[in-house]
Amino acid sequence: MRMCSSAGADIREFAGPLRGPPLVPLLDAIEAGEKPVVAAIEGVALGGGFELALVCHYRIVHFKARLGLPEVTLGILPAAGGTQRLPRLIGIPAALELITTGRHISAQEALKLGIVDQVTEQNACELAVEFALRAVAKPLSSRRVSMLTTPCPPDLDALLEAVTMQVKRKARGVMAPLACIQAVRAAATMPYSKGIKRESELMATLFNSGQARALQYCFFAQRTAGKWTLPSGAQWNNSKPREIRSAAIIGLGTMGRGIVVSLARVGISVIAVESEKKLLETGKQMVIGMLERDAKRRGVSASLNLLKFTLSLQDLKDVDLVIEAVFEDMALKKRVFQELSKVCRPATLLCTNTSGLDVDALAGVTDRPHLVVGMHFFSPAHVMKLLEVVCGPRSSSETIATAMSLGKRMGKVSVAVGNCPGFVGNRMLKPYLDQATFLLEEGATPEQIDKALEDFGFAMGVFRMSDLAGLDVGWRVRKESGLIGPDVDPKNPPRRRQGRRYCPIPDMVCEQGRFGQKTGRGWYMYDKPGGTNAKPDPLIQNLLEMYRSRYGIQPRNISDQEIIERCLFALANEGFRILEDGIAARPEDIDVIYLFGYGFPRHGGGPMFYASMVGLERVLERLEHYHQAHPDVPHLEPSPLLKKLVACGSPPVQKWREHIKTMHSHL
Numbered sequence: 001m002r003m004c005s006s007a008g009a010d011i012r013e014f015a016g017p018l019r020g021p022p023l024v025p026l027l028d029a030i031e032a033g034e035k036p037v038v039a040a041i042e043g044v045a046l047g048g049g050f051e052l053a054l055v056c057h058y059r060i061v062h063f064k065a066r067l068g069l070p071e072v073t074l075g076i077l078p079a080a081g082g083t084q085r086l087p088r089l090i091g092i093p094a095a096l097e098l099i100t101t102g103r104h105i106s107a108q109e110a111l112k113l114g115i116v117d118q119v120t121e122q123n124a125c126e127l128a129v130e131f132a133l134r135a136v137a138k139p140l141s142s143r144r145v146s147m148l149t150t151p152c153p154p155d156l157d158a159l160l161e162a163v164t165m166q167v168k169r170k171a172r173g174v175m176a177p178l179a180c181i182q183a184v185r186a187a188a189t190m191p192y193s194k195g196i197k198r199e200s201e202l203m204a205t206l207f208n209s210g211q212a213r214a215l216q217y218c219f220f221a222q223r224t225a226g227k228w229t230l231p232s233g234a235q236w237n238n239s240k241p242r243e244i245r246s247a248a249i250i251g252l253g254t255m256g257r258g259i260v261v262s263l264a265r266v267g268i269s270v271i272a273v274e275s276e277k278k279l280l281e282t283g284k285q286m287v288i289g290m291l292e293r294d295a296k297r298r299g300v301s302a303s304l305n306l307l308k309f310t311l312s313l314q315d316l317k318d319v320d321l322v323i324e325a326v327f328e329d330m331a332l333k334k335r336v337f338q339e340l341s342k343v344c345r346p347a348t349l350l351c352t353n354t355s356g357l358d359v360d361a362l363a364g365v366t367d368r369p370h371l372v373v374g375m376h377f378f379s380p381a382h383v384m385k386l387l388e389v390v391c392g393p394r395s396s397s398e399t400i401a402t403a404m405s406l407g408k409r410m411g412k413v414s415v416a417v418g419n420c421p422g423f424v425g426n427r428m429l430k431p432y433l434d435q436a437t438f439l440l441e442e443g444a445t446p447e448q449i450d451k452a453l454e455d456f457g458f459a460m461g462v463f464r465m466s467d468l469a470g471l472d473v474g475w476r477v478r479k480e481s482g483l484i485g486p487d488v489d490p491k492n493p494p495r496r497r498q499g500r501r502y503c504p505i506p507d508m509v510c511e512q513g514r515f516g517q518k519t520g521r522g523w524y525m526y527d528k529p530g531g532t533n534a535k536p537d538p539l540i541q542n543l544l545e546m547y548r549s550r551y552g553i554q555p556r557n558i559s560d561q562e563i564i565e566r567c568l569f570a571l572a573n574e575g576f577r578i579l580e581d582g583i584a585a586r587p588e589d590i591d592v593i594y595l596f597g598y599g600f601p602r603h604g605g606g607p608m609f610y611a612s613m614v615g616l617e618r619v620l621e622r623l624e625h626y627h628q629a630h631p632d633v634p635h636l637e638p639s640p641l642l643k644k645l646v647a648c649g650s651p652p653v654q655k656w657r658e659h660i661k662t663m664h665s666h667l
Ligand SMILES: CCC[C@H](O)CC(=O)SCCNC(=O)CCNC(=O)[C@H](O)C(C)(C)COP(=O)([O-])OP(=O)([O-])OC[C@H]1O[C@@H](n2cnc3c(N)ncnc32)[C@H](O)[C@@H]1OP(=O)([O-])[O-]
Pocket: 007, 008, 009, 010, 011, 012, 023, 044, 046, 047, 048, 049, 051, 070, 071, 074, 077, 078, 079, 080, 082, 220, 223, 224
């Protein structure tokens, strides 16, 4: 069988009734045939493609090919016999690992596991023909995988239990991996004819589930997000990026170090700049350590020869691109950009890693505003996959194309966004964080709120995440924006600022020197500064009680449902406003930002998809309800776009764009 490359079933077809002849009888017939069938695999054999290869009597694979059963990542399971044949071929532990993770494997690993018969550097099809001719005279019974007895470990139940626990820990609340484990159990305990029925029953429970819809949406959203477009007509497929061979990073703090590593490991020469000798030396040692560990993990040599460390901006005159990663201080950033304008050659691109400041204001102090763009990395930058490419009104299409393409080269999921305070991700974070702290005032605890969000599927609840990120950053921003400190009008009621509700508890926590993990104390307590094991802190409990009694707040029992609705609907509501304002081009872009930058669970699809899955009418009704209860919280007031979509019959996410009349797109 000349298979070459197959990515399996067409995932788009899963949205409707499946067409074509049923696959399982067809595959069973191939396996039962009397003529030897040899699969020749080049490119990929994934999902149904891999299952097709498993019914062939032999498998020949090109050395660059990749194989796998990624169905679990789409919220389903390999239902064309994959869960029944793979355990029979390679045993339960290895099959369980591949099926429950959906991991792609190399040809070499497939050979080692006993999945394929030969790996070749030549044409796999030609070799397969030779193989078939030699196999004609040989009996086929031992080559029919469904006829094999599954090699079964003596401690099957313990093994399945351990994998179940592992899966539940890693992917809380996700159904598909658990169904995969049950299907593999059937391969160990039932004959093929019964196991395949069990596989099909389990698939039926997953196929139309909300989780499967969300995960399949994520697959396409991730691919759509890279397809940026500007009102001028310039877009991803008609704008040529520049080639970047050399780059400079200014600032070797946590972000700067991560960015240096991300660039150097894809072969780009990097000049790293610091302002003081001591900071430069510390940064240098840390970058070298990070690169060496990264190279060791990947089995390659560390590209230390690409690095140069300097205290002088003069050394940057010939680089292709600069990424500024200094302190989040507009005046300082402006000074750096003015200096860069003088030092760098006229064609050098100037990028800022600001997490929310005005990219256009920075462009305005340079001699080349069209070559200025935001590249907002997420911490730690060498690990986190997300990159927000912030397009200023004067950024040229070539500049945007270059930043997007550089992101891709670094293995990032890059999303183009417009320029406004906080861009997409951090702008949406504000109402989400606000709701969490308002809920604290009203009677909840940090651990209750975090548990509700983690049970929903977030990698970390909002307070644990804040402790990890550092509480002092937001405190400084609030001081600079006049929400606390001498600029606040003393006549201002203590829980109101700028005409709206304000919760000062985060400021009170910071006033006690509790900045999160780095100080060993924050919303939680840790064993030591830098510790990661969060424990509830009675001091925070006391602080909350004193605060409530000072302001006469009667604490009430708050349900997990209210926590989820207030945090997530406020988050999505801001997403609708971002779409109205043209700061994000599509709901998919917002969802990808939350999936890859903020730990939103993939099986929820992202905040915008989640809102559509809950039902836009319901989201509107709940926001109206909460806004009525808290009229001094404007973020709870339903956005005009949400109301409009509901009035239009709540179209699916993919159709929202047709209803967004953007007067002034920022993209
Ligand atoms: C009865 C049960 C049977 C069975 O068990 C079920 C299955 O097989 S479930 C299936 C199990 N299989 C999987 O889960 C495999 C999923 N696919 C992949 O992992 C990667 O796409 C692949 C490695 C193949 C190529 O990576 P790459 O080179 O970086 O390229 P790329 O990723 O950018 O994709 C290029 C274009 O192809 C599109 N497209 C791709 N695959 C599919 C598909 N199956 N369907 C539809 N479309 C698909 C993709 O959207 C994109 O479109 P566009 O419009 O250009 O944006």
